[in-house]
């Protein structure tokens with residue numbers, strides 16, 4: 001099957017039902033998306049499918065064929081971070097950092113859809129992303145900061 | 153990563169003595185342990201310090217305390233950099249090898265019955281004994297919020313010694329006096345403005361004796377510490393480029409996962425692995441302690457095959473319901489473990505009586521990164537890559553399995569995707585080693601599935617407390633608290649093959665030493681005989697005792713008809729403690745008009761912390777609007793991160809208090825993943841405001857002490873809102889939360 005990840009095409013021989021998360025991590029060596037639960041409960045594996053945040057542990061590889069898959073590596077880089085990543089850096093959100101690829105992908109998807117989310121919209125959009133280190137106050141602050149930077 | 157890199161090329165500069173002020177002790181204690189980096193350096197190099205390495209490629213700072221997300225690597229780098237004059241963002245960081253050189257001189261004090269507010273001679277002597285003990289046994293360990301207190305002087309001294317040695321080397325080369333030189337950004341600068349990069353001084357360093365006992369810069373001179381700065385891991389953690397153990401990829405690596413008995417040592421009745429072995433990508437299913445391991449070509453195939461193994465386990469164990477009775481039965485003289493506080497006479501204290509019983513359940517650490525380890529076994533040498541808070545224990549545990557000397561087991565300590573105490577354990581490392589000896593020459597990367605991780609926790613003990621007290625003349629007159637729990641020290645040291653002696657302070661920590669001058673006051677610990685493997689969970693005994701003590705005190709204060717803040721202030725006999733309580737009351741405008749609020753104060757890990765929580769009782773359930781936190785840590789080194797640690801600790805405490813519990817049926821954990829082991833989510837998170845006081849007293853760490861006051865502040869606020877006293881966690885069992 002052919003998958004398009006971060007604008008690059010990959011021809012792969014994997015099981016149709018292999019979750020996209022594991023294709024990314026173990027077949028393509030793209031390690032930004034993380035395994036936290038495997039059952040759609042934590043959001044650590046969040047990537048974009050055609051710009052929309054999804055849990056890659058819940059998407060069968062075959063169902064991602066034809067879609068533009070974006071991982072955190074495709075969102076921005078240390079040298080050229082995406083505005084959401086810049087906000088995350090300025091607010092120093094991360095503690096252990098394990099959930100943060102997923103948090104950032106979820107937030108980027110929210111802001112693409114709702115450029116100026118209310119507090120309730122932020123909490124609602126981020127509700128499926130677990131942070132065991134409880135960095136939530138800074139996640140909110142970073143989303144607000146990113147939303148303002150896109151305004152200006 | 154790890155020692156491998158250091159071994160190839162390097163030159164180490166700095167102080168041969170670690171830290172200063174070692175004034176007494178045995179011969180063995182006085183002798184500086186061998187620098188672990190020396191053994192593996194190329195010939196011709198000289199090794200002078202275990203913390204700073206200079207090579208032609210640049211500078212590497214050694215940060216031996218484990219980074220489990222709390223920012224340990226960054227703060228250690230900043231401590232070194234403040235004296236060494238390098239930019240932490242421009243140097244390499246490396247946790248270094250497992251070695252007694254990196255002993256922790258502070259952590260053993262946590263196991264002693266010493267109240268942190270007690271500055272009398274006996275308590276000070278006890279704390280010094282902790283340093284002796286840590287050094288004697290080479291306790292290379294991270295925990296007990298000791299990273300900052302333990303490395304505060306040691307790393308600055310190493311940085312200063314390295315800087316002055318570099319200057320001495322440069323002085324020789326440049327033909328000028330040392331006092332004409334200064335240092336900046338990894339360079340020595342001469343009087344004429346000419347510069348020498350540190351990494352260009354390697355040759356000159358060979359003949360330069362190490363400059364020792366360099367006076368440390370005063371805090372007023374600091375340019376990094378105490379000021380807002382960026383943690384060294386923030387950019388990689390915001391761009392998906394930070395690497396964890398689960399991401400480690402080595403040539404020819406085998407992906408493994410395990411299926412083991414949910415009751416350790418329980419035995420196996422029947423196992424059928426045929427279906428698993430026939431699945432795509434599966435190389436083999438091999439036997440390990442308590443079960444089997446699947447070896448495959450990727451994690452998912454290994455986990456799918458593990459699910460296809462049919463198994464019936466033997467053995468069994470307790471049910472949680474029955475264990476409550478066991479805890480109640482343990483409150484007898486036979487099981488009395490400690491009575492460190494016994495003032496006045498609680499038996500005869502006058503006043504109106506108040507009694508209450510409290511319960512907290514088992515909890516799992518459940519860091520978001522599942523347990524994992526990579527082991528490469530070769531007959532002459534074994535390498536281990538894993539996140540660990542105790543690398544020497546890991547090396548010894550692996551050596552027992554491979555039949556090798558611990559000296560030939562190299563542990564590359566990796567940063568962890570969370571720990572909360574979990575990475576003090578090493579069961580998964582031992583499992584990876586058991587697999588590795590069956591596949592010499594091939595790296596085995598073992599990753600636990602979330603289900604394996606959730607059902608094989610090393611648990612925060614469940615605990616039961618009974619409070620009895622009296623009130624008189626609008627005052628709290630007496631408080632008698634009895635606490636029954638398993639001993640974490642006994643369980644955890646037992647797993648490492650070590651005995652534990654005497655009472656376990658954790659059973660009563662933060663209760664016996666609560667600095668309240670209540671005329672008749674007694675705290676008794678009862679030891680529940682070990683049945684379930686228990687472990688150090690963020691803030692350890694204080695995680696339950698803060699709740700027990702502060703909720704019961706609150707009940708007494710209400711029965712007395714006094715104000716919860718005023719009466720606590722009246723009772724607190726420790727000045728810094730009163731100060732944090734006054735501060736938090738100020739922040740929350742306690743005296744002014746407000747919603748339903750609760751207050752709690754807990755002194756743990758040397759840090760007095762006061763919190764006020766504000767809640768609303770709505771149609772949808774309890775909403776937590778706000779949490780105010782005030783703490784006193786002596787001195788703040790990283791103002792941004794300390795706020796995150798205190799806030800994170802408190803929110804971790806709130807989340808577990810509301811919704812988390814591990815229950816056992818026949819010894820097996822009932823919860824299997826995050827759907828039935830919930831913790832705080834963003835919509836439940838209150839606004840948090842933190843204020844950190846710096847009295848200039850002993851410097852303290854903030855990873856744990858933010859947690860214990862959170863649950864009682866919430867419970868006390870809920871009482872104010874609803875009139876319901878929450879005496880059992882998780883609170884969601886009793887009340888609905890929005």
Ligand code: FES
Nearest residue numbers: 037038040043057
């Ligand atoms: S790993 Fe996909 S939601 Fe947790």
Ligand code: FES
Nearest residue numbers: 096097131132133
């Ligand atoms: S930063 Fe650790 S889980 Fe979110």
